[in-house]
Amino acid sequence: MISLQVQNNQPFRIDEIPFLNKSDFVDSVSEGLSNGFRMIGLFPADKNVTHKIISLLIDPDFSSIHITGGEFPKDKLEFESFANQYPQTNYFECELAENYGYEPIGHPWLRPVRKQNIILGNKPYQFYKLEGDEVHEVAVGPIHAGVIEPGHFRFQCHGELVYHLEINLGYQHRGVEAMMLDTKNNQRVVLSESITGDTVIGHTYAHCSVIESLTDTQISLRAQVIRSVAEEFERIAMHLSGLGGVANDVGLAIVSSSYGRLRTLVINSLALLCGSRFGRGLFIYGGVRFDFNDENVKQIISNLEIVRKDVSAINKFLFSSTGALTRFENTGIVNKDIAQQIGLVGMAARSSGIETDARINYPYGAYRYFPVSLITLPSGDVFARARLRALEIDESLRFIFEQMENLSDGEIKSDVGSANPRSGIVSIVEGWRGEIVHIAFTDSEGKIIQYKIKDPSFNNWYGLSLALRKTAISDFPLCNKSFDLSYAGHDL
């Protein structure tokens, strides 16, 4: 395929991207997709020049990112949809159509991504509807029964069984990507902390890496390690929260509250480091703001010792409870083949047996020197998605203990210069939910002219839809919690 090949966090010049005509662009991207690459972006490199788009595909085997440009006639923004052959591109094409008025010809399921009541292809969007005797529709949301974010779900059911679940989002749309262009430097870090409040570290890490790469800033090893340790804190905390959620959904109150207690210890440890239970304020361009010292390290280690000791007892109870296992096993299955076709990422993909983890496939920061182990489980059901999180907690604890005992000396902040002109950057971070991608381009003065964010939820919501097929509607809460997806991260 014709493309510019770069690595994670490797800056490149916009002029290096090959811009092809429509048919060459479609051929080249199709070739990449047929090689098993996965799409991470499809949008114009300059927000105001909409007839020139770029496709970004990632090749997990060679840790590379393939960028191909396509130039379209200004009055004819259309191309043959890739989605019939490669379902993973489906949602990216919907997003391109919604944001920039493109028409993917022959697209199997053009639907709104974030905007409500939009007209696609001359008619208002209609939900899929199951017809026949004794079929019924269940509509839920946007406001759900609990303290959670809004989204609308349509279940097409026959009796107890769900035949189709359609998920309609966008209620949380705050315009984060547009604001990234207009706001000042001091606002952008705060903004990236608010993309999803449960993945503060993950998104802020990706955003800071974008700016640091654009400005050729080197980060000290100590700062990189602190960043990674914070990221693992976040992973442990949210995995504990998710396991508490699935335990609660199968009625094991004591397990749920025990996980909740441990999560408090973990996020309070993060507050000992940086003052915020979610890691807000920790990241700055060029490094981190807060450092480990003898006092906070001692307290954090003692907190984590409790977590390490107790979590194994709680896991043992949950995963040997017949009642829980009956609910978990063979519920909400997404097999490896389907998971690959729709481009699942992160822990949901690993639970379907796909070997993908940005910390390993596209290593960045401290993970380049101190690798983590890849964990996968084959079954793709609720059990796998829960068990995987328990295993990842152990691995993250190992990483944190190892790093905190061997912290290297050094400054934690570096100076940051101005951004390179007409440059681009792709930054990939493995948040606790999965692959976070931030992509930015600058103009001839170094001002950011395009900023794209892809939360793992953007890929994985469709996985939840498919997991529900031929599954009892009463198992929806359990399946939903096992995927544990973000609304705010999807809606942006």
Place this chain on the structure above:
Amino acid sequence: MIDAIKLRILQGDPIIHDVRNASLPKLFRGLPVIENKSCANECSRCVEICPTNAISINPVKIDLGLCVFCPLCEEACPGKVIHFTNEYKIASDSRESLIVTNGTNTISVEKASEKIRSYFGRSLKLRQISAGGCNGCELELNALSNVNFDIGRYGIEFVASPRHADGIVITGPITQNMAKATEICYDAVPYPKIIILIGTCAISGGIFQYSEETQRKFLEENKIDLFIPGCPPHPLTFIHGLLDWLDKK
């Protein structure tokens, strides 16, 4: 069964017994204090650096309804006039009380009216609406029901239906796409009903005050009973604010 009991024993006693005098880590950024010092000549670094326009000078004032509790102003101030303390009691029933000036040592909550206290003093059921909240405030609201904070002991609970609720709790800046749902939900709550705003985004739009995708008309049209600032607010800020407002021990 034995294993379940063992787990219970492992839990120990994690509850925070005295929520009024709990101590938070010293780095926790709660109530900012403005020292009785004069600023350097024509210095306006705090105003320029603040990501949400929360600060004004001559004299220095910080609006906690806009503040996202990042440490930028404290870092930028050459004369160390502004610094954050770990004081978490920062809820208030009035928007004006959230503005901190030189001499502000505490932020307090006026007692609710006698009617409200007699209706909700012993049992308050709330319906939460996430209207563009990033899930930070939502996580802290969920934490209220865990074994550490256990808000149920005060008769305060989050319920599934607005029909069962005594009021709504809003998180997030209210996006255009959630504006209608927010109104419908509030209308479904029976009278008398209250509105509580959680977090900087709900109170003022916070970092999203610059967004074109918000629609905050609902907040202008209705009386707000309680403001809980923070990004996100610590669970103890919420508990303390509500207990004071309902005049409980």
